[in-house]
Amino acid sequence: MNRRLLLAVPLVAAGAAGVGFWSMLNGMREGKFDPRGVPSMLIDKPMPDFTLAGFTAADVRAAGRPIVINFFASWCVPCIEEAPTLLALARAGVPLWGIAYKDKPAATDAFLTRHGNPFAKLARDEPGTVAIDWGVTGVPETYLIDKSGIVRWRFSGPMPEGAAQFLAEKLRA
Amino acid sequence: MIAELGHFALALAIAFAVAQAILPLWGAWRSEARLMRAAPALAIGQMVALAVSFGCLVLVSVNDDFSVQNIAENSHTLKPMLYKITGAWGSHEGSILFWCLILSLCGGAVALFGRPLPASLRARVIGVLGVTAFGFELFALLESNPFARLWPPPLNGRDMNPLLQDPGLAFHPPILYAGYVGFAIPFAFAVAALLEGRIDAAWGRWVRPWTLGAWCCLTGGIALGSWWSYYVLGWGGFWFWDPVENASLLPWLTGTALLHSAIVVEKREALKTWTVLLAIGTFALSLSGTFLVRSGILNSVHSFANDPARGVFILGLLALIIGGSLLIFALRAPTLGSSGLFAPVSREGALVLNNILLCSIAAVVMTGTIYPLFADLLLDQKISVGPPFFNATVLPLATPVFLAMSLGPTLSWKRAALGPAMIRLWWASVAALIVGLFATFGMKLLPALAMAAAAWMFFGALAEIVERIRLFRVSLANSFQRLIALPLSTFGTTLGHAGLGVTVAGIAGMSMATEQVVLMKPGESVALAGYEFRLVDVHDAKGSNYNARVATIVITEGGKPIVTLMPERRSFTTQTMTTTEAKISTNFVRDLYVVLGEERDGAAVMRLHDNPLAPWIWFGALIMALGGACSLADRRLRIAAPTRATARAAARA
Amino acid sequence: MIRLALMFLMLAGPAFAIADPAEALKDPKQEARAVEIGQQLRCLVCQNESIEDSGADLARDLRHIVRTQVSEGKSDQEIIGWLVARYGEFVRLRPPFNWGTALLWASPIIALLAGLFAAFSLRRKAPAQAAPLTAAERKRLESLIGS
Numbered sequence: 001m002n003r004r005l006l007l008a009v010p011l012v013a014a015g016a017a018g019v020g021f022w023s024m025l026n027g028m029r030e031g032k033f034d035p036r037g038v039p040s041m042l043i044d045k046p047m048p049d050f051t052l053a054g055f056t057a058a059d060v061r062a063a064g065r066p067i068v069i070n071f072f073a074s075w076c077v078p079c080i081e082e083a084p085t086l087l088a089l090a091r092a093g094v095p096l097w098g099i100a101y102k103d104k105p106a107a108t109d110a111f112l113t114r115h116g117n118p119f120a121k122l123a124r125d126e127p128g129t130v131a132i133d134w135g136v137t138g139v140p141e142t143y144l145i146d147k148s149g150i151v152r153w154r155f156s157g158p159m160p161e162g163a164a165q166f167l168a169e170k171l172r173a
Numbered sequence: 174m175i176a177e178l179g180h181f182a183l184a185l186a187i188a189f190a191v192a193q194a195i196l197p198l199w200g201a202w203r204s205e206a207r208l209m210r211a212a213p214a215l216a217i218g219q220m221v222a223l224a225v226s227f228g229c230l231v232l233v234s235v236n237d238d239f240s241v242q243n244i245a246e247n248s249h250t251l252k253p254m255l256y257k258i259t260g261a262w263g264s265h266e267g268s269i270l271f272w273c274l275i276l277s278l279c280g281g282a283v284a285l286f287g288r289p290l291p292a293s294l295r296a297r298v299i300g301v302l303g304v305t306a307f308g309f310e311l312f313a314l315l316e317s318n319p320f321a322r323l324w325p326p327p328l329n330g331r332d333m334n335p336l337l338q339d340p341g342l343a344f345h346p347p348i349l350y351a352g353y354v355g356f357a358i359p360f361a362f363a364v365a366a367l368l369e370g371r372i373d374a375a376w377g378r379w380v381r382p383w384t385l386g387a388w389c390c391l392t393g394g395i396a397l398g399s400w401w402s403y404y405v406l407g408w409g410g411f412w413f414w415d416p417v418e419n420a421s422l423l424p425w426l427t428g429t430a431l432l433h434s435a436i437v438v439e440k441r442e443a444l445k446t447w448t449v450l451l452a453i454g455t456f457a458l459s460l461s462g463t464f465l466v467r468s469g470i471l472n473s474v475h476s477f478a479n480d481p482a483r484g485v486f487i488l489g490l491l492a493l494i495i496g497g498s499l500l501i502f503a504l505r506a507p508t509l510g511s512s513g514l515f516a517p518v519s520r521e522g523a524l525v526l527n528n529i530l531l532c533s534i535a536a537v538v539m540t541g542t543i544y545p546l547f548a549d550l551l552l553d554q555k556i557s558v559g560p561p562f563f564n565a566t567v568l569p570l571a572t573p574v575f576l577a578m579s580l581g582p583t584l585s586w587k588r589a590a591l592g593p594a595m596i597r598l599w600w601a602s603v604a605a606l607i608v609g610l611f612a613t614f615g616m617k618l619l620p621a622l623a624m625a626a627a628a629w630m631f632f633g634a635l636a637e638i639v640e641r642i643r644l645f646r647v648s649l650a651n652s653f654q655r656l657i658a659l660p661l662s663t664f665g666t667t668l669g670h671a672g673l674g675v676t677v678a679g680i681a682g683m684s685m686a687t688e689q690v691v692l693m694k695p696g697e698s699v700a701l702a703g704y705e706f707r708l709v710d711v712h713d714a715k716g717s718n719y720n721a722r723v724a725t726i727v728i729t730e731g732g733k734p735i736v737t738l739m740p741e742r743r744s745f746t747t748q749t750m751t752t753t754e755a756k757i758s759t760n761f762v763r764d765l766y767v768v769l770g771e772e773r774d775g776a777a778v779m780r781l782h783d784n785p786l787a788p789w790i791w792f793g794a795l796i797m798a799l800g801g802a803c804s805l806a807d808r809r810l811r812i813a814a815p816t817r818a819t820a821r822a823a824a825r826a
Numbered sequence: 827m828i829r830l831a832l833m834f835l836m837l838a839g840p841a842f843a844i845a846d847p848a849e850a851l852k853d854p855k856q857e858a859r860a861v862e863i864g865q866q867l868r869c870l871v872c873q874n875e876s877i878e879d880s881g882a883d884l885a886r887d888l889r890h891i892v893r894t895q896v897s898e899g900k901s902d903q904e905i906i907g908w909l910v911a912r913y914g915e916f917v918r919l920r921p922p923f924n925w926g927t928a929l930l931w932a933s934p935i936i937a938l939l940a941g942l943f944a945a946f947s948l949r950r951k952a953p954a955q956a957a958p959l960t961a962a963e964r965k966r967l968e969s970l971i972g973s
Contacts, residue, residue, distance in 0.1 A: 002947060003947065003948065006944060006947055006948065038870055038913065038914065038916055039914055039916070041911065041912060041913060041914050102883070128883075128887055129887075132887060132888070132891065132912060133912060134912075135912040135913050135914075137870040137871055137884060137913070138871055138884075
């Protein structure tokens with residue numbers, strides 16, 4: 001009896017692993033599971049202090065209302081993809097402040113002229129050190145900061161329709 | 174037209190596979206000789222159909238037919254011919270078709286060379302292979318069809334990833350896949366034996382050559398992959414504990430355990446349950462590796478593009494094959510028949526220990542590889558498990574294997590005395606001590622210990638031969654006579670164990686590698702490890718689909734020029750990617766490794782490495798594979814186990 | 827499609843900036859320490875490489891940060907902690923020691939013990955020794971054998 005139970009262990013173990021992998025695949029298809037994503041360490045924490053030409057952390061807090069900060073760059077292809085979404089958000093009244101990551105000022109300006117400028121305020125993080133403080137791993141990344149300066153939400157990559165709508169609703173609330 | 178022919182051939186192969194899966198198994202169950210006899214013919218039919226299909230894929234690639242989607246995505250008119258042919262197995266779809274091809278070759282091999290097998294066993298083995306082949310071919314046809322058409326066809330293809338346009342690519346996948354898929358045969362033998370309800374010494378004898386063949390290929394494939402990343406990736410690393418590398422190491426570990434376990438089944442009719450489980454497990458690990466790489470679940474430099482839909486199909490396939498075989502195992506293993514008994518200290522005992530240790534290493538590597546996924550799924554924790562973890566956990570488990578490896582073959586079957594066995598190895602331990610002591614002068618402690626262990630393994634491996642030829646105990650001529658009369662499998666064991674020793678020595682030496690990263694102007698020299706590296710110039714060169722900057726480095730030792738190396742930096746036109754071609758100069762005891770980096774203000778960033786004993790890493794693997802080939806060539810393995818008729822004839826004579 | 831292109835960009839990493847000699851610290855001991863710390867940190871935009879092995883931009887920035895902090899005299903713990911605060915435990919190639927990873931770190935021992943247990947449970951026991959014959963049984967045996 002003992003022997004028979006022992007011999008069934010490989011089957012049970014393989015079955016458990018199989019169920020696990022199946023949930024992962026399902027999660028991947030629904031977007032809930034991302035093996036390559038890096039979670040943000042800032043959620044529900046105060047945003048890191050920074051001072052950049054353009055605006056500072058104090059300015060964000062002084063705004064008195066939730067602000068959306070978007071890290072972008074002129075050399076970033078998905079940012080072009082995201083540009084229309086950001087413009088639509090700006091038109092809907094969402095306060096969008098942009099930080100240009102590791103970008104030459106001339107190139108950033110050319111990008112904004114070409115694809116539209118959705119940003120109410122623009123800062124430049126040429127060395128990229130502020131981005132590292134935010135835990136940014138690539139562009140574009142979008143952060144929602146509430147009125148007391150706490151980071152509430154982050155999206156990595158170009159925001160699809162769904163994410164943009166979610167953001168707009170959260171701001172209205 | 175050719176693509177359609179290939180497509181049809183694939184569908185035809187599936188038809189054969191269905192027949193191959195159902196008829197022989199039914200025939201063996203019902204003891205219907207005609208159905209059982211149909212098995213080899215079906216297997217050969219499937220093999221021919223798939224050969225035609227894959228041949229069509231190669232032909233379509235050679236002809237630059239960009240209306241075939243696979244070719245449009247992976248090829249280009251300027252791609253060198255070698256890579257047009259070998260690139261057929263480089264893309265995802267092509268590699269799946271290649272996998273199916275090798276699976277069918279396995280079935281064909283059993284059909285052609287398995288004549289000595291009893292009819293029911295052969296029918297069952299071919300039947301199980303048919304079930305597996307059916308699943309993969311269906312996947313190929315439905316989810317990764319290499320013959321899908323693209324209309325309108327582009328003028329030119331998107332070219333293959335430049336990192337893959339390398340001679341190593343030509344040989345690494347086929348040999349590796351032959352290893353992965355080759356373990357389907359021992360798997361089929363195991364399931365067939367479970368279905369028959371009987372495992373005996375003859376089964377152990379039959380399984381061994383197939384296991385050896387697959388193991389040789391897997392060893393070669395892994396070594397080739399490691400060597401390829403060494404000279405392609407630009408800084409001399411050779412093993413990164415990358416998930417896909419781990420996925421290839423896992424079946425190798427259990428395959429090695431299987432190889433040793435099967436010996437016990439053959440010689441002593443013991444360890445039957447272990448051996449069957451290892452046979453099923455090794456192939457299951459091969460399959461799981463395929464799944465993980467192609468489903469997008471794994472984070473790896475090797476993984477093909479994400480596709481969860483493909484992942485679900487493969488997962489279903491795995492559930493069928495692995496779940497089914499483990500279910501049969503759970504139900505039928507208890508009926509496998511009685512086993513020989515043995516004392517804990519004996520050759521069987523040592524092989525059990527070997528099984529346990531190798532399987533533990535495999536369990537640790539597997540845990541480390543999939544833990545981040547499960548931690549993310551269940552605990553919502555995002556962690557990384559990288560080389561620091563694997564080095565810390567695998568080394569303590571591998572060390573007992575290294576030490577026991579020399580002792581095991583000297584123990585006798587059934588019951589052995591440890592003392593006399595260890596005394597017989599006295600000279601190997603002396604050699605190990607001397608090597609270790611010498612090593613401490615040039616190396617840090619851990620590498621020095623590794624060198625001592627390597628010497629122990631190397632000389633310990635020689636011990637069996639020394640013992641058998643009674644070296645220094647009889648005249649040299651007598652010893653020589655004995656040497657040439659030794660069965661090849663003895664050399665197989667010796668080479669296999671000694672080879673591992675050489676690899677360990679190579680790894681130890683490599684850990685003492687030194688390097689310099691410098692900005693050099695033409696005419697400047699840099700000193701490293703007793704050599705002078707002088708940059709002569711950096712000039713332009715052109716390849717068929719790339720432009721390159723080439724540096725000329727002259728290496729001298731004590732003023733005498735040794736070699737001139739010309740590392741390159743290639744810019745590919747179509748894929749707009751830059752790769753570096755490192756150049757290596759080897760004298761088989763150390764590698765001098767030079768890489769050209771960016772250029773700035775007339776100077777170039779040069780990366781110079783001195784890698785002591787690095788070539789031994791892959792020599793060791795080559796020696797191991799050679800050992801496997803020796804054992805395979807042993808005549809005793811190819812003569813059928815005696816059947817009842819011949820035994821009666823011998824009794825009468 | 828874009829993701830594919832990004833992926834190729836990452837693969838090209840090894841080719842772009844092989845560590846620039848200008849990056850290295852002047853003091854070889856400090857440089858060696860920085861390399862050792864760097865080998866424990868994951869390049870976050872690559873597939874499974876350390877920041878020392880990767881040519882990606884972010885990896886170069888992180889290497890620079892490690893070297894700056896090493897030359898400032900920060901301890902290994904502090905440097906790694908600084909990065910973990912920004913990127914999470916994911917950045918460490920050596921998984922942390924906590925309840926969540928207990929199974930992971932204990933896997934060698936668990937595997938070994940499980941193997942030994944399986945070997946022990948699955949072994950065939952020697953057939954039990956028959957009890958020695960009684961006097962009456964011995965007599966009966968002798969009469970049967972006829973000795």
